[in-house]
Amino acid sequence: MLPPRRAVNGAATPSLLFGLRIAMSVVTVALAGAAAIMAVASARLARKVVTPAPRLPDxxxxxxxxxxxxxxxxxxxxxxxxxxxxxxxxxxxxxxxxxxxxxxxxxxxxxxxxxxxxxxxxxxxxxxxxGWYYERPEELHLAYTPELVGSAVGPCPAWLFPAGEGDVWVIQVHGRGTTRSECLRAVPVFHALGVTSLVVSYRNDGEAPRSKTGTYGLGSTEWRDVDAAVSFARRRGAKRVILMGWSMGGAIVLQVSLNSAHRDLIAGIVLDSPVIDWRVVLSYQAKQMHVPTAVTDIALEALQHEWASPVTGAGTGIPLDRLDVVARAAELRHPILILHSDDDGFVPSDASHDLVSARPDLVQLEVFEVARHTKLWNYDQERWSTAIRGWLSAHMLSVESGSSTESNPAE
Missing domain, CATH: 2.40.30 (Elongation Factor Tu (Ef-tu); domain 3)
Structure with a gap:
């Protein structure tokens, strides 16, 4: 047997170099595999964010x-x-x-x-x-009419609950993965104050028409359907319009307030458990699902670029910077009431607190505890209603002829 070959004057032998090449190849393959896994996981996360999904058992x-x-x-x-x-x-x-x-x-x-x-x-x-409680408008025992609001994607179904003289309206906008029935809880408190309610749908929510991609824009596209509802209200005699958004509906109405050609008609905004900064929300939800931070960061980056849309399914880039209302707080011009639970469990209240700090002159925050996500009315109906009534009164948005107390529809 020949003795093993050794390095001469410190030089590597061919066998050592071969071993190093093998080791480097293994490391390269492993890194490529890890990168591929992260890319796939990021794509799945990004697609999940923008894809409407059926309600799942919990x-x-x-x-x-x-x-x-x-x-x-x-x-x-x-x-x-x-x-x-x-x-x-x-x-x-x-x-x-x-x-x-x-x-x-x-x-x-x-x-x-x-x-x-x-x-x-x-x-x-x-x-x-x-947290819906009311499933159908008939359960409120209030007069209403079904309406169609024309938008760029087609006619969007809505429910109209006339009240008062018809010059002050509230447009109710539901959240992600739900429908306009989510908003029915709020109709009686506004109706009792003489405020007409228009409860609307928007693209890809299962009731309104489907867009070409069939995916959410997280408020960047849906706001146009709600803006069409503001135009609808103006044509029907509204002199002042309040926008109310639930969860992602909050992100939508904030975009209306920032971008609408009807900004002069908007008198105020009410937000229940709102999305104010998507990065905060999506990062929180990813942590709850034990998604690695690197995967979340890649997914958030991919969502913002059109080149990634074949993978994300978004159809176009989603402008997360434009949807960050804390960063755009200086552009706000309408008074805002936020109702949010500090233990929301789905949309953290951090951005709501940040928005109050950024614009204390415009933003009022009613902090709940225990109530969880969009279940504040259910948890404490009287406190929730009182907060809205008081805010409307302070901003002279209630109608004097309206009742001062909310009706409680019979079961």
Whole structure:
């Protein structure tokens, strides 16, 4: 056997060089693989952000007692909230209303049913807890008409609830992954003050027409449909318009206030659990899903560029800088009321606090706790309504002939 070859005067032998090349190739392949995995994960995250998705179950029905008209659900931070809520179900009923908590333990919560469920009813176990409460406009027992608001993508369905003299309107804009029914809770408090409500839909929400891409613009495109609703209100006699947005609806109405040709008609803005800076929201949600920060950063970057749209599905770049209203706070000109829970759990309230700090002359923040995302009305209806009434009065946006108290529609 020949002895192993050694380096002469410190020079590497051919076998050592070959080994180094193999090692470098392995490292290169590994890095390329890691980069590819990150790229795929980032693309999936970016696509998920802009793609409308069906409502997913977030709880399970443990038991249903039709004799006592009670229902038990698996316990989570939402199902354990005090107040009145809704539950999306499958089976005999598609939606039922829930009342107060009657009993709870570490695993489940038992609530009163406010929708009668017949003894013969069958409800599947998977369900989705909701802050909607009201599912249809008829449940408010207020006069209304179905309307169509013409927009660039086509006619967008809306509900119109006339009130007062018809010169002060509020346009209600729902959030991501939901429909205009989300806004029905707010109609009675405005109606009691003589403010006409227009509850609108917008592109790709499942009710309004689909855009070419069928994806969300996170407010960068949807605002045009809501701006068309402002024009609709003006043609119908509105002299002052209040914009109210829920969650992503908040991002939408803020863009209307910044970009609309009807800015002179806008008298104020009310925001419930709003998105004010998408980077804050998406970074928070990615952390909740244990997505690595590097993947989130790549996804956010990809969303902003048109060249990435074949991967993200957005169709065009989404201008996150333009959607950052804290950064654009100096451009604001309308008074704003924000209602936000500090333990929102989905859209953190950080940007809401930042906007107050940036524009204390225009922005008022009503801070809730425990109430979670877009469930402030459900958790404390009186405080929520009082905050809106007081803000409207302070800015002379309520109609004097309206009642000072909110009606409570019968079940």
């Amino acid at each position: 709880t399970r029905i443990v038991s249903l007692d039709t004799a006592a008209q009670t229902i038990s659900l698996t316990k989570n931070p939402d199902t354990a909230l005090p107040g009145r809520y809704g539950l999306f179900t499958t089976g005999t009923s598609g939606y039922v209303k829930l009342g107060s908590i009657l009993a709870e333990d570490d695993a489940s919560v038992t609530r009163k049913l406010l929708t009668h469920v017949a003894p013969t009813a069958r409800l599947d176990a998977d369900a989705a807890f909701s």
